[in-house]
């Protein structure tokens with residue numbers, strides 16, 4: 030119902046905005062209707078209309094005009110379709126939305142591998158191929174940026190720090206409800222014929238692309254808004270809402286990883302907004318930011334874009350690091366090795382990530398003097414990253430490892446990210462990069478990092494917290510089958526790509542030289558194998574949610590706060606305010622108590 | 638009780654939480670405007686080639702600074718529960734802000750001929766003034782809502798919305814403190 | 824306008840005065856061809872921003888985390 034209101038609001042907003050734009054255009058002496066200018070200007074109005082309709086007006090903004098806000102009455106399953114402010118509802122909304130986006134983008138990947146299976150143009154032409162490739166990349170990047178932070182940053186972090194909700198519950202709901210317009214814009218882009226720039230949207234190609242490119246810009250811009258609002262919320266929550274005794278050094282490492290991710294997100298995401306804005310202005314308002322003939326600079330786009338998008342790589346991967354360390358400690362039954370070093374490493378990565386962006390531009394024609402410093406700063410990042418690895422290995426060392434499904438995924442992250450990280454060192458090296466730029470070596474590298482690291486972490490987290498979120502257990506056997514199927518399929522797909530890249534196969538093209546055909550056939554087979562593994566996951570996920578056996582409060586024997594309360598947790602999370610007494614990694618020490626949840630006293634209440 | 642004297646109390650006052658969020662928002666927005674400034678210097682270097690009107694620049698800058706002061710007065714009045722004074726100063730702030738927007742609009746009308754968006758300087762000029770004016774206009778909308786509510790006494794108990802709106806207004810002014818010399822003076 | 828002269832309000836007025844003076848200096852520097860004008864303008868802008876952030880926006884309140892204004 031509220032979604033319908035949102036759609037009506039969005040449509041009305043679009044009409045109002047479009048009318049305004051057309052009035053401005055015709056008063057400036059131009060043709061009133063021109064789809065790009067009008068849509069770009071109307072988008073903000075449409076966005077506002079959508080938000081107001083979907084719940085901001087009824088539950089929030091009416092108060093600004095002295096009216097009573099509507100009572101929130103949705104219960105049960107309807108809450109997941111409404112403007113619900115419970116962080117647990119929002120976490121699940123994020124999880125389901127972005128898993129859906131992940132599978133859509135995965136289907137596009139299947140199409141790409143189908144096209145590349147044989148030499149020549151098989152099913153789609155080069156333009157269509159690039160559109161599919163661009164949509165695949167864009168949607169997967171959105172998933173990697175927002176899925177883990179949105180789902181588990183929302184669901185788990187407040188409970189882990191002993192809070193009853195996020196600091197700004199209404200803003201939290203708003204940041205989720207900014208996501209559907211992203212989907213709408215991407216769909217509009219698809220229907221308008223897509224765009225061929227890839228998710229990086231380099232100018233000047235992106236300025237010249239069809240109207241589908243405009244919707245890509247609007248989608249990215251909107252996701253950026255959502256990220257910034259969500260990230261500020263997480264930072265404030267972690268800083269101000271921790272339970273008594275939850276000192277900085279007692280925080281679970283997953284909370285640290287999400288905290289650092291959120292800092293990166295609210296600082297750097299502004300730059301993707303700016304990059305998208307400038308492209309839109311070049312497309313619609315006649316500005317010349319990226320037009321070298323008129324004094325603009327295409328390199329400017331790459332600087333602004335990568336100033337966000339390199340830190341974004343850490344927005345994608347740091348949550349997976351946090352999950353991995355959390356799982357390794359839990360399933361090894363040992364305290365996290367080198368906790369403070371791990372925190373320091375997260376902070377180190379956060380700081381360094383601001384000064385490495387131009388390693389994406391070694392072949393772009395930027396000033397040559399910039400190459401060496403960016404080579405050096407990039408390779409420096411392997412130090413804190415290595416520290417995180419050492420913390421994981423130190424925890425595993427001589428541990429009695431329980432190979433539960435989440436743990437398998439954590440080990441998968443370690444294995445895959447090792448390959449992704451080490452090949453990253455090669456790519457940071459200027460001479461090697463000049464050879465390998467824009468080849469499948471790069472494709473393989475970042476899939477090892479983002480899919481092998483980030484998405485394996487996402488699935489590990491899903492298996493780990495599913496019992497807490499739904500109150501039901503997932504099938505262990507299907508989970509194990511899924512892991513090994515996905516792990517083998519993943520490596521079979523992407524390991525050969527390193528070789529393809531070294532043999533000179535370019536990325537972002539629908540065809541390749543005939544001698545690469547057998548290798549590409551093998552990669553495609555691996556890709557289809559990888560793709561089918563998610564059918565098992567989907568079945569397990571849906572079936573277990575509907576029919577799975579009831580889950581105990583703490584199926585994994587974990588000590589963090591979310592496992593000390595029922596599955597699923599009650600609305601207010603805790604019945605009395607937790608008193609945190611020590612860190613949550615006291616495995617093997619029977620006297621260790623992370624928190625006292627049953628002490629007397631007033632309930633933790635932060636007025637909303 | 639535990640052994641920590643320094644840790645946060647487990648219920649942070651709402652006003653502190655709100656302020657933390659607002660300032661983080663300012664920090665985030667600062668990155669946007671820094672990016673815009675960096676773009677300006679990257680495209681134009683440290684010279685201004687075009688003839689922007691020095692008089693208008695000085696006048697609208699002074700007006701915006703003055704409006705920050707009236708906004709501050711409104712906030713103080715609101716925090717001491719003085720509805721009438723608060724409303725009066727919000728009115729003044731709104732009026733000054735509107736004059737600022739009018740000044741920018743006048744500049745734009747001149748700019749369409751003197752240095753249109755298809756020139757280097759025009760591109761930068763429209764980006765900087767445009768994004769800033771967008772923030773000024775949203776600020777004016779907030780101030781108008783505040784004015785309406787302040788008159789009706791809705792902030793007598795809790796002046797946080799006034800504080801937030803006024804701080805946002807100050808922030809927009811801080812941005813202009815950097816944009817003014819970058820557009821007009823160097 | 825008695826309220827204008829109460830002691831509690833004076834920091835705002837002092838800050839406004841400082842901003843006005845600095846803006847005047849800025850304007851004069853901008854109108855002439857002085858070496859080091861860029862550095863001076865940058866410095867003035869930073870000072871003006873600091874005045875607004877400290878005197879108008881009460882940065883100290885949020886850093887202290889205190890509940891009073």
Ligand SMILES: [Cu+2]
Nearest residue numbers: 339342386389
């Ligand atoms: Cu990078």
